[in-house]
Amino acid sequence: MSTIHPRRRRAFALVGAFAAATLVLGACTNGSDDGDTSSAIGKSNTDNDKSGKKVVIGFSAPAADHGWMGSITKSAVAQAKKYDDIELKVAEGTNDVNLQISQVETFINDKVDAIVLLPFDGAAMTAVARKAMDAGIVVINVDREFDSPFAARTTVLGDNYGMGVSAGTYVCDQAKGDKNKVVAEIAGIDSLPLTQDRSKGFADALKKCGLKVNNRVAAEFTVESGEKAASNLLQAAPKIDYLWNHDDDQGVGVLAAIKNANRDEFVMIGGAGSANVMRDIKADNTVLKATVIYPSTQAADGIKLARLLVQGKSMSDLAEIEVPREVKLSAPVVTKDNVDTYLPSAFES
Structure with missing residues (x-):
């Protein structure tokens, strides 16, 4: 499970956690018949999924030293493969903050269109993420928040x-x-x-x-x-x-x-x-x-959102014409009654 989370905003009432609706981003909408974790990473079958402008995305996350983190990268890669207009550049997973900073610097020098970043340490990665944003690169912050709102266009969080x-x-x-x-x-x-x-x-x-x-x-x-x-x-x-x-x-x-x-x-x-x-x-x-x-599909959602942002699209299920600044995923309870719904997208411990 994710291990370093800087300050979290708790700007919602307790009752909201019971009733808040999940924003469905397509990463968990379609099942499949092959049974592996990546099979649950599907398309939403809207015009947003039609092939468009090529999008080069850099992706960096911590080392896959446990099942949840391994699924983060696996799901992101699987999501990118669903689209013929995405070129995904995946940096080697690392728990070395300086190495992850270097990875982002490389993405900046390569002039990628977007960076999806699950930082090992959100505070430590804030400056280089802001540098990428200042260079005109769309940054999607995943799971561990940066210290500055200017360091990312959109943040995808678990709850x-x-x-x-x-x-x-x-x-x-x-x-x-x-x-x-x-x-x-x-x-x-x-x-x-x-x-x-x-x-x-x-x-x-x-x-x-x-x-x-x-x-x-x-x-x-x-x-x-x-x-x-x-x-x-x-x-x-x-x-x-x-x-x-x-x-x-x-x-x-x-x-x-x-x-x-x-x-x-x-x-x-x-x-x-x-x-x-x-x-x-x-x-x-x-x-x-x-x-x-606690969704391990957060980075897959980040890939989808990066593509939408670079191509100038919005989320088709929202009236809002812009992709939201923050997406907080829900924390549902899985029991025997609904386990078949969630098992296809689960990670292996």
Whole structure:
């Protein structure tokens, strides 16, 4: 899961997280019959998809050191291949900020038409992104925000606070008014704003139905840390009714710890929406009954938006004649009832 998010704007009310409609950008509209992750990256079947002016797009993202990040790049590449008028230049994934700055500098020197950038560190990448914008290059900022609004034409974001709200709302719905339910939480890295946002959303949603987090530990978005954190939590909490784990990659370790502890008295909710978690939900043979989506299609949406902007087009499903400055994707809950809808676009942990 994404690991460094600078300041997030929480300019929407709690109720908005329950009711906000998702902007459908076409990246998840069409399924396919070949079953791989990229198959869910489709076209919207509008005039926007007709071949037009050639668009050269530079793409840079952090190293694919976990499933979610790997899917970010894979989905972006798959999206670009859907269009014969896109030439995509993909920089090697890196967690070295200086190297990523150099990659963007190369795109600027190459005079690409647009840059889709998921920065390793949004603050550190702000200056070079603004340099690209000043050079007349359309910049699409993905997932980790820059420090300046002048550094990107459009920003595509997941909803970390909304993830917490969705998870907490699911728990409240399942609890059916019983205020004695014991709720546990396995967070990601506590020092990160994204983790803080998720935990705040979770606590705020639980508060609405009279519940709170009774036991909480933090992990590090890895399988190993998930197993260790879960083991500690299970030892400290002899009874749990609901457990929310922030990240499905670390959730592999969490489930291993649960199995080793021979615990099955609670319902577990995941986070991010990995394919292996969705398969477990569909099989309905573990404590894992739901997961909250954090879309790994954000960069694919960035590719589509970059193409529209360079070609002077707008989003066909909006009355607005300009592509929005910001698109925040929703954080739906996936259960056995709707898993088939989301499984085609899920990433592998």
